Amino acid sequence: MATRLKEVDAVMVGMGWTGSIMARELTKAGLVVAGLERGPDVKPSEQFALPAVRDELRFSRRLDLIQDPQMETLTFRHRPSESALPMRRMGSFLPGDGVGGAANHWGGHTWRYLPTDHRVRTHLTDRYGSSAIPEDMTIQDWAMTYDELEPYYDKFEKLCGVAGKAGNLRGQKIDGGNVFEGPRSNEYPTPPLHQNLSGVLFDKAVRELGYHPFPRPASNCSRPYVNIEGLSLGACQYCGFCDKNGCEANAKAGPHICILPKLRADPKFSLRTNAWVSRLTYDKQAKRVTGVVFTDTRNGEEYEQPAGIVVLSAYVFGNISLLLHSRIGEQYDPVTQKGTVGKNYCYQLSRMGVNMFFDDKYFNPFMGAPGTQMVIDDFNADNFDHAGLGFVGGAIIACGHGDGRPIGYRPTPPGTPRWGSAWKKAVVENYQRALNISLSGSNYANRYHYLDLDPTYRDQLGRPLLRLTYNFTENDYKLSEYCMQKAVEIGRAMKPKVMGDPRLRRGDYDIVPYQSTHNTGGTVMGTDPKTSVVNRYLQSWDASNLFIMGASTFPQQVAYNPTGPVGALAYWSSEAIINKYLKNPGPLVHS
Amino acid sequence: MTDEKLPRRRFLVGAGLAGTAVAAGLSSAAPAAAQSAAPERSSPTPGAPVSYLTLSATEAAFFSAVADTMIPADELSPSGTDCGVVVFCDRQLAGAWGGGAKMYRNGPFRKAKPEYGYQLPLTPREFFAAGINATNAWTRASSGKDFDRLSAKERGEALKALESGKADLGDFNGKEFFEALLNLVMEGFFSDPIYGGNNDKVSWKMVGFPGLPALYRNLVEEYRGKRYAVEPQSIADFS
Numbered sequence: 001m002a003t004r005l006k007e008v009d010a011v012m013v014g015m016g017w018t019g020s021i022m023a024r025e026l027t028k029a030g031l032v033v034a035g036l037e038r039g040p041d042v043k044p045s046e047q048f049a050l051p052a053v054r055d056e057l058r059f060s061r062r063l064d065l066i067q068d069p070q071m072e073t074l075t076f077r078h079r080p081s082e083s084a085l086p087m088r089r090m091g092s093f094l095p096g097d098g099v100g101g102a103a104n105h106w107g108g109h110t111w112r113y114l115p116t117d118h119r120v121r122t123h124l125t126d127r128y129g130s131s132a133i134p135e136d137m138t139i140q141d142w143a144m145t146y147d148e149l150e151p152y153y154d155k156f157e158k159l160c161g162v163a164g165k166a167g168n169l170r171g172q173k174i175d176g177g178n179v180f181e182g183p184r185s186n187e188y189p190t191p192p193l194h195q196n197l198s199g200v201l202f203d204k205a206v207r208e209l210g211y212h213p214f215p216r217p218a219s220n221c222s223r224p225y226v227n228i229e230g231l232s233l234g235a236c237q238y239c240g241f242c243d244k245n246g247c248e249a250n251a252k253a254g255p256h257i258c259i260l261p262k263l264r265a266d267p268k269f270s271l272r273t274n275a276w277v278s279r280l281t282y283d284k285q286a287k288r289v290t291g292v293v294f295t296d297t298r299n300g301e302e303y304e305q306p307a308g309i310v311v312l313s314a315y316v317f318g319n320i321s322l323l324l325h326s327r328i329g330e331q332y333d334p335v336t337q338k339g340t341v342g343k344n345y346c347y348q349l350s351r352m353g354v355n356m357f358f359d360d361k362y363f364n365p366f367m368g369a370p371g372t373q374m375v376i377d378d379f380n381a382d383n384f385d386h387a388g389l390g391f392v393g394g395a396i397i398a399c400g401h402g403d404g405r406p407i408g409y410r411p412t413p414p415g416t417p418r419w420g421s422a423w424k425k426a427v428v429e430n431y432q433r434a435l436n437i438s439l440s441g442s443n444y445a446n447r448y449h450y451l452d453l454d455p456t457y458r459d460q461l462g463r464p465l466l467r468l469t470y471n472f473t474e475n476d477y478k479l480s481e482y483c484m485q486k487a488v489e490i491g492r493a494m495k496p497k498v499m500g501d502p503r504l505r506r507g508d509y510d511i512v513p514y515q516s517t518h519n520t521g522g523t524v525m526g527t528d529p530k531t532s533v534v535n536r537y538l539q540s541w542d543a544s545n546l547f548i549m550g551a552s553t554f555p556q557q558v559a560y561n562p563t564g565p566v567g568a569l570a571y572w573s574s575e576a577i578i579n580k581y582l583k584n585p586g587p588l589v590h591s
Numbered sequence: 592m593t594d595e596k597l598p599r600r601r602f603l604v605g606a607g608l609a610g611t612a613v614a615a616g617l618s619s620a621a622p623a624a625a626q627s628a629a630p631e632r633s634s635p636t637p638g639a640p641v642s643y644l645t646l647s648a649t650e651a652a653f654f655s656a657v658a659d660t661m662i663p664a665d666e667l668s669p670s671g672t673d674c675g676v677v678v679f680c681d682r683q684l685a686g687a688w689g690g691g692a693k694m695y696r697n698g699p700f701r702k703a704k705p706e707y708g709y710q711l712p713l714t715p716r717e718f719f720a721a722g723i724n725a726t727n728a729w730t731r732a733s734s735g736k737d738f739d740r741l742s743a744k745e746r747g748e749a750l751k752a753l754e755s756g757k758a759d760l761g762d763f764n765g766k767e768f769f770e771a772l773l774n775l776v777m778e779g780f781f782s783d784p785i786y787g788g789n790n791d792k793v794s795w796k797m798v799g800f801p802g803l804p805a806l807y808r809n810l811v812e813e814y815r816g817k818r819y820a821v822e823p824q825s826i827a828d829f830s
Binding site for chain 2: 050051052054055056057061062063066068069070073076078083085086087088089090091194195196197200235236237238239240241361362364366367368372404405406407410418419420421424425427428431432456457458508509510511512
């Protein structure tokens with residue numbers, strides 16, 4: 001029998017970005033909020049301190065900050081006809097662990113999705129006709145427009161101190177920023193980071209080809225910054241250890257430096273770590289949740305936390321599995337296309353790119369940050385004419401240095417052996433002189449890509465693991481081919497001595513090598529309960545006091561990193577709760 | 592470093608002994624440092640027998656032979672063994688990672704396509720033990736010797752056969768084993784010396800990786816297009 005705790009006004013399931021933002025906004029509005037976190041607390045001043053934080057083996061290889069798959073993982077198969085097997089080691093994507101969540105180890109890339117990303121089905125149908133969208137491509141419009149979300153994108157950028165350069169300020173296009181972006185009400189909070197030689201060479205080459213380069217927006221503060229919470233962020237040190245690691249300079253935005261100091265000091269907020277939520281308690285008749293049940297992993301005891309509002313703020317997979325374990329909503333079925341939970345799982349086309357090798361350049365590949373990259377958006381989304389191309393969507397094409405850690409970064413020209421004296425010689429010759437153009441492509445929803453519960457494998461609490469059915473599609477392969485041609489053309493213009501072999505997206509999805517932690521979908525937003533799990537305020541159609549945060553609400557995935565809209569949506573939803581829901585509890589949208 | 596004429600036990604003693612001399616004699620990329628730097632506290636004391644946490648004599652000889660084939664002593668670096676790679680492998684396999692930390696180990700188990708990733712019940716420690724047994728059985732069947740007793744040329748050929756999936760290890764997947772070996776050896780060569788490999792930061796000197804403290808905010812513009820070359824520093828240098 002679970003021990004029943006005192007009821008709170010709202011409970012957060014997961015204390016990463018979205019749980020922290022929501023808890024902060026709701027306590028500011030006077031609510032008593034409990035934050036539950038499955039993992040441990042994290043103390044950046046101790047755990048992300050020099051010199052221990054500069055340890056490639058510990059953080060990049062042994063994945064110190066990453067979720068333990070023995071606790072909970074998922075099973076995977078390429079197609080519904082196959083039996084799934086567990087992802088026994090984290091690889092392709094890396095969910096976080098502990099307070100701060102994935103924001104402890106992210107790289108900080110912070111985008112706004114394009115206005116056309118917010119209404120992709122309508123836009124593509126208007127421009128190319130409905131036949132341009134393959135029958136199995138189940139893309140949907142977002143439930144709010146870019147213009148509606150703009151103030152919240154702006155707010156999240158000011159929380160993080162994002163470094164970047166505006167390309168569209170209130171409709172005015174600005175050279176040097178992303179001229180394809182939607183209109184911004186404000187410039188980025190901090191200027192772009194300094195570029196390395198790689199970014200400078202790329203910038204010159206793409207300008208000569210007529211494209212529109214801009215510095216990659218990133219929550220790596222380029223100078224000391226005081227955010228909208230009055231909290232101080234430090235300046236990025238270009239350490240080259242950013243992704244998969246914590247930040248000792250307090251320059252990489254995350255809940256620990258951007259929100260939690262305020263939240264921890266607020267008596268209306270209580271944080272409970274090692275609290276693993278196993279299910280929500282659900283009154284199906286009343287279409288309300290009454291709280292959550294969790295296991296305290298320090299004593300093995302079960303507790304019930306009653307709450308007026310439940311916010312699912314776990315990682316994508318945690319949000320979906322909690323709905324399924326709690327029997328909230330209907331499981332999606334790819335055959336009948338009925339049900340919504342688990343539908344429209346999308347990923348991203350990552351690990352694509354092409355290496356180049358020079359004999360007269362020094363790039364200092366260890367010196368930089370995720371924001372020391374130049375990017376073009378000319379072949380992203382629908383920024384170019386797709387008529388006759390046979391695919392929709394696109395990729396960002398980027399170039400820069402800043403992760404030259406030597407276990408992982410040892411580029412060699414094509415034909416080099418992988419060990420032995422000839423290999424060693426090639427590594428030494430090329431460590432300073434190699435350059436990579438990388439691509440990240442959109443991944444549009446497909447009818448047969450979804451999540452449900454596995455019939456065989458279980459997690460440490462004895463619950464069925466989530467089962468992922470996913471593979472790449474023809475659209476993905478064609479997109480990859482087309483955008484790679486553009487990348488190779490840019491590479492040649494940079495005049496390397498040797499061009500590497502393009503790393504294309506071919507064959508079946510491989511869950512082993514790291515690609516991106518940009519999993520999306522499964523609890524998608526929409527205007528119709530038949531095709532979505534949450535409404536435009538991220539409120540569940542099946543429980544009016546349940547709100548679901550994060551990228552699990554994205555109907556499909558674009559080429560960008562997802563954290564910008566993840567943060568913006570948390571602010572947007574919190575405002576709807578405070579200004580609409582609390583005044584009149586119940587469904588905010590009537591279907 | 593590996594010499595087929597040396598008995599295995601003598602060879603293991605020699606692994607620690609010869610290290611510094613070989614480094615001093617052969618490394619032109621990082622000459623001064625290899626000779627003058629104080630020994631890393633993780634290095635075995637030259638001349639002392641190497642004690643291992645988990646590796647048997649046969650396993651240590653195997654790792655040494657693999658490390659020296661993948662990372663041969665040449666003008667760029669000492670051999671893998673002399674760089675500490677075997678000590679690194681021993682510590683990794685004896686520790687949490689070797690014991691299966693951060694791995695989902697529940698059954699049932701089924702053979703699968705490579706895209707599904709590792710699907711065996713074995714921990715890394717158990718997997719490497721099985722792989723060493725299978726590889727030695729294979730080389731004994733073809734040439735009457737364990738892998739570490741083969742000539743350098745034969746060892747190179749054997750590793751290529753494993754790498755290309757052409758080695759017949761019976762019921763054991765030799766290609767999967769090769770990939771795991773290559774990963775572990777490279778981690779040992781390039782990780783921070785605190786883990787027992789990369790003695791004297793030899794690989795960092797070799798490629799020009801500065802290590803710590805990696806505070807480049809005021810250097811990134813100054814060194815744009817210019818080689819930033821400094822004596823590397825490791826975690827222990829700041830501890």
